[in-house]
Amino acid sequence: MNPTDDELKRIEALIDSTQYHLASESLLRLITETNLSHTQKLEYDILKATVSNKIGRFTESILSVESLTSIPEILHSPVKEISLLSLQVDNYFRLGQMEKCLDLINTGKGKIDQHADFSQQDRIKHTAILVNIEAGIFWQSGSSKKALELLLDLYEIQKDTATPDELADTLEHIGVLYNETGDHTKALQYLDEALAIVLLLQHNPRLALLYNNFGWVHRLLGNMALALDYFEKSMKLEVQSGNEYRLAVVINNIGKLYYQQGKFEQASQYLVRSLQIGRKIGNPFELSTFLFDLILNNIELNKQDQVNLYLNEFQKVCLNNDNIRIMQRYQLAHALFLKSSDELRLKFQAQEIFKEIATGPVLEHELTQLALLNQCDLLLSELLITRKLEILDEISPLLDKLIYVADNQHSYFMLAKAFLLKAKLAIIGMDIDQARIYLSSAQKYAMDHQLDFVAIQISEEHDKLLDQQDVWESLPDKSISIEERIQISGVNFQLLRKIREKTNDMEPQKTEIPVAFILMNDCGPMIFTEKFESNFDYNDQLFGGVLSALHTYCEELFSRSFDRAKFGKYTIILYSKSPILFAYVFIGASYEAQKRLSSFIDKLGKNQNLWAQIEASVDANNVLKGEILQEFLQMFYECFPESKF
Missing domain, CATH: 3.30.450.70 (Beta-Lactamase)
Known part of the structure; x- marks a missing residue:
């Protein structure tokens, strides 16, 4: 065999073994040191397009594929034609260009049906690639259930004919979608099945993806230490593979975990880095995630100027993309910013947005829960201002709904916050025993799931309430005003505090x-x-x-x-x-x-x-x-x- 052909085969093997950077260096050396024949140049261009996709250079890969699709050798080879089309679909998906994706998916399905030379196994293989991406489009557009139905149907077709790697791909995506719909048990079941296959194959990029998704599930379950371990394993493998697109996602997940633990400065380092990478790649869906998380973290850090800058950037992303999930993220981020203001009119604007999201379709469970929590918090603020106790009747069913949803989703961060809020309502109603029940529940959720900054806050509030038990017991009736009830309790009635108070909350005020x-x-x-x-x-x-x-x-x-x-x-x-x-x-x-x-x-x-x-x-x-x-x-x-x- 010709030495150049040998080198091309070696580079192909490097790609198959996920050594993408080494493959990229070898391709560069080959094109600069060797005169390639027409056939060799064709193979070189296909490998270059593939490597560019694998390391996150999607625009570069698109240009390479476009230069190949009109070449007769490609047009006369159904397998190469469909393989390049699938690669192009993935490129456009990663860049968030969904209309082009769907057009190419429909074209690809038609070509697969037309080619009589395809074996049944080849048809299933290439259809599976397109269906997995199609499911991803439905998921990102807010139709998680439809995406899940697509993949479950595909799995039934695949399970007896697909290669292990192809099956692992579908199993992983099913696990992700079950997690998105709130069924974390089934999510872990399918991810475990995918992991068993990938460990046998020693496929590091797939392993990196799986570790990231395991981390995602465990973060939602409140298993923070385990989630961080998975994220760090994933990050290490992504650094090795050189895929910046996936690296940005993992880094952002680590930042989000630190945010949830109240480690806002630490979170900021990761969230800023993920946004910087995301800007280079330009996928609007991922950008919206990175911007949303960074805005929430900067609100906690009281960096209003930074929040404004990120909101302006976020708004431009929304204007250029007709995606309801991106829009809902922006609306919620904007509402949280408005709520952080001291101006009542801005808080009222925020309340309307929270209400719209909380009562609208559930596109992301975390967003719906966050909207419900903040809607309740603002209603509590309204009660404190107006002194209208009937507002309690409006808050209570909303809180019960939040607790029901959060419990089904195993969202322990939300459960801790919701029970803390219920304790405050019980204090206003002068039911101190019930308030202590809620505080105990809230703290248990927080402590059991490594949410230390929340647990510290709740414990301190409980201690303050306990310090005043003699005063409560001496009160003759419930005739005292709301202000007096709050003052006697000593409990802080603002759910989201100023940064200096947050910082104090991160460590107990004194040891025992x-x-x-x-x-x-x-x-x-x-x-x-x-x-x-x-x-x-x-x-x-x-x-x-x-x-x-x-x-x-x-x-x-x-x-x-x-x-x-x-x-x-x-x-x-x-x-x-x-x-x-x-x-x-x-x-x-x-x-x-x-x-x-x-x-x-x-x-x-x-x-x-x-x-x-x-x-x-x-x-x-x-x-x-x-x-x-x-x-x-x-x-x-x-x-x-x-x-x-």
Whole structure:
């Protein structure tokens, strides 16, 4: 074989093995150092168009394909003609030129039907490429269910005839669409099936895409640490592949995750970088995502000038593209900016936009939930200004709708925020016990899903409310004004705070001072006690009875085992893990205390052997001793180093 033909085959193998940058360098060297024959130049141009697409140079790939489509050798080769047409469809899709995409898809389907030389397997293969992109167009235009139907039908056709790589492509896209429609369980099921195939194929670009999509699902589920791990794996592979288009998406997802955790400065670094790459590529759909997330982050950072600049850029994207999802993102971003203003007329404008999105078709579940949350927040502001308690009747069903939708979507960030808002409404209604129930629910959602900045905020509000319990109990009736109710509670009634308040919220105002730790049978008898303060003196039997009664009360009141009570300067946190009741007494803010107790109990529960022995000791004589006690103490001292040895 001719050495040049060998080199072309080698470059083709590099592309197949996803070594795109190496393939690109080899193509450049080949064209500058070798005189190619007509046939070799044709193969070279096809490879160049393919590599350009794979590394995100879509405009360059379009020009290469256009130069090839009129060449007789291409026109007389159905496989090459359809392959180039599919490549062109993907190029236009990545650039957001959907009308051209759809025209080419219809042309491609017609050509596949016309060519008698195509085998059934070839027909399915090339149709699948076009249908996957067609589903992507429907998804981006807000028709996720239609897109999902297309791919499920395709999968039924493919599953017995498609190659593993082709099947993985469809499985992944089905997983993405299930995630988009809110069925995260099915999303993970299909993504897992795709991952099993891709790991066998060792196909790194597909693996990078899958890791990104796993991260996306887990971010929505509130598994932030796992989501970040997936995103970082994806980013590493995308850097290696050199595909800037996909790299920008992953970087933006990392920024969005940091935003959701309240790490706004850290988020900004990633979000700005993704926008810079997105501008170079020019896909309006992705640009709208990057701009939306960056605007929300800058609102939190109180960078109004930057928000204005990004909104102006966003508006131009909308004017040049007739896409309802892009428009809805812009409307919501604009409404959130208006809401951040101190001017009432702008807040009223924002309220109308929130209402329109919340009651309109669900194009993106996150956007609908965000609109509902902010609609409720502005109604609460209206209630505080007008003092019309009947507004509560308007807010309550909206909040219930938000909680229902967020619960079905496993949107724990929204659930935490919604229950915090319900707690504020309960305070206005002077139902303090119910407010504490909502605050406990809100904090549990936030703590269980690594939403630390939300959890800290909620915990501090709960502490403030608890500090005023004697005042609430002394009030004779509900005749006091709304302003007095809010003032007594000490709770901040603005859902979105100024940046200086946000910064303070990121860290607890003070750490707790440990006083005592008690491990007891949930029926009453103490198993283990540790005093951190020598002057904290109590009768074991009497104190055990008090804790047992408090636990029963909390179970009845909160329907949860993890809550707090306050006695003078002491706060007590109780946690039940049957048959054990844990009690931690401390002075100070609750958040760090809750995290520490929760961490200790998690570690204890993961040591299945130790936990089984503790359970057996409880059943036998309520005493820890010997090796069981020593192993327990080692773990206890790691979590509570202030303890005496």
